[in-house]
Amino acid sequence: MARLYDAIEPEVISMSMLQHAVESLRADGENLVVPKDEKLNYGEVSVLRLDFRNILRMENLWLFTNLTKLQMDNNIIERIEGLDTLHKLTWLDLSFNNITRIEGLDSLTELTDLSLYNNRITAIENMDSLKKLNVFSIGNNQIDDENSIRYLRRFDNLRTLCLRGNPFASKPEYYVFTISHLPQVHFLDYKLIDDAPREEATKKYEIQLQQLITLEEQEREKEKASEDQTKQFQLYKDAFVENMDQNQLFTAMFKDDVEGQKLILVPGSDELMTQFEQKFNAIIYSMFEFGLKEKEIRDREIEDFWICVNEAKNENTRQAAAIVDEFKTYRSTLF
Incomplete structure (x- = not known):
């Protein structure tokens, strides 16, 4: 899964690399926000491709405050970082890298499409702020824990999910467990989930699901109480x-x-x-x-x-x- 880089010098995201990437897309007509005859302004760029560049670290992206699509697949990135200012990002591709942990996504509240395919991730976590997530690809990683599947229940808008290639996906109960615990998902591993298998799977895990739903309701009540208390304190503070x-x-x-x-x-x-x-x-x-x-x-x-x-x-x-x-x-x- 990991991409090797000992034979090739790792690259950093320099200003010259960014300028070349933007100019290339503008020449192809992809960055429609920045017309060809206007001066380049990174703050107006909406699409950025930095794939196949042997990039080791994600940096110098803070200039692209209007970015909606970022493609950084097929590099040697080890950590998700430097995305704090990309509040408008809706599409992010970090597939085929060396990422070991999901992190650094808190500010991407508009994200709908996320690909972390073919990395070295061991758990699905730290994604609570991605309320609008619709497509999530995390196949070919090292996920071997059903808790990662349960974690995805919080994403009400999740419709397409790819998990194949993970150790958990090779277990006999993988498909039945996943479709029963994620009723909001319509496509699993690029295949439509039929109603009949889902109903049968739900019956199999009925007791476990009821217990899980009860725990989730209790957790939501605690979160709501905490939010209400925070709002009340802010009112008093104001x-x-x-x-x-x-x-x-x-x-x-x-x-x-x-x-x-x-x-x-x-x-x-x-x-x-x-x-x-x-x-x-x-x-x-x-x-x-x-x-x-x-x-x-x-x-x-x-x-x-x-x-x-x-x-x-x-x-x-x-x-x-x-x-x-x-x-x-x-x-x-x-x-």
């Missing part, structure tokens, strides 16, 4: 009242208060301290509610401000268009 909705402030103030700790030891002070804490927290909570109300007022004021700005822009555009029309009418009377 209102400048974070950690003021409960007794966090009181606890923080008295945690390291040496004199306060001594006061608690005085007989009869417990009741006084409890009353003080209740009154303190009541005042803090009123400040908390006041902060949220003020945030609502600020949000409305900001919204009104931008409405006025946009109305002014539209009015200026209308007036400018009227002036241009008036000039065109005047010019027509002269010629």
Whole structure:
């Protein structure tokens, strides 16, 4: 599986290599975003081919912020990296390289087509952000764990999957296990999955699937609760009242208060301290509610401000268009 490079000097992605690659595609008419008669701007390039170049490291790709298709197959790349700025990428081909681990894909949220065929990958992982993934080719690797198959259940849009050539794919239960655990996949190893075999496979793993579905639902509930908590904290932070909705402030103030700790030891002070804490927290909570109300007022004021700005822009555009029309009418009377 691994591509050897001891006989050939490994290459780096230099600026001259990038320029040559872009010019070659533009000559073929593939980079339609950058017409032939215009100055080259890497930020406008939508397609880039860097295949068969003996590239060892993925670097200097940050310039291509408008890239939607990147082809880097048949190199000697060992690690997926340098893709953080390629937010518009929808198609990525890293097949026939020496990659050992899936990583560095977090920013590719628009990716729909990914090929990691013929590498040295041992597990399918670190792809949670690829919500739109539709086609995934990871055949001819070293995957020998059914957990990698289960991991793919989170990709609701996945329709085409290639796993052949992996150790797990040679096991007798491979096909039945895969089509039963991945109901969203329509094509496996370039073949359409018929309904009858899938139904039979689902019945075979019915108990296991029910347990898995229950665990997934529990995990989703935890994730949702965590997301809600994060959103709520951000709301409070934007209102400048974070950690003021409960007794966090009181606890923080008295945690390291040496004199306060001594006061608690005085007989009869417990009741006084409890009353003080209740009154303190009541005042803090009123400040908390006041902060949220003020945030609502600020949000409305900001919204009104931008409405006025946009109305002014539209009015200026209308007036400018009227002036241009008036000039065109005047010019027509002269010629």
